[in-house]
Amino acid sequence: MTDQQFSKEMGVTHKDFYRLLPRAMGDTAYEINGNTVHAALAGGALTISLGDPQIRRIALMAIPYAKVSFHFDGVDEASRSSFMQHFDLSFQRGGG
Numbered sequence: 001m002t003d004q005q006f007s008k009e010m011g012v013t014h015k016d017f018y019r020l021l022p023r024a025m026g027d028t029a030y031e032i033n034g035n036t037v038h039a040a041l042a043g044g045a046l047t048i049s050l051g052d053p054q055i056r057r058i059a060l061m062a063i064p065y066a067k068v069s070f071h072f073d074g075v076d077e078a079s080r081s082s083f084m085q086h087f088d089l090s091f092q093r094g095g096g
């Protein structure tokens with residue numbers, strides 16, 4: 001088990017992130033401290049840091065996003081992968 005850290009840009013406002021977070025965390029208990037989420041996960045720890053709100057402009061469109069950083073400490077690869085799959089699906093939006 002090793003530490004793993006990565007970041008990604010998510011097309012959400014802070015309000016949307018915190019609204020969808022309970023569904024994304026599933027059965028994993030967590031605590032929120034400012035813009036940081038702490039959780040015990042599979043015998044290790046997970047820290048999610050939400051970056052400053054940003055706006056991406058494309059012509060006249062303004063799309064909100066934020067950098068979201070994940071730090072897994074002592075969580076095995078299978079548990080990380082399973083968690084991230086569920087987390088990502090929880091934030092997925094319908095489209096066509």
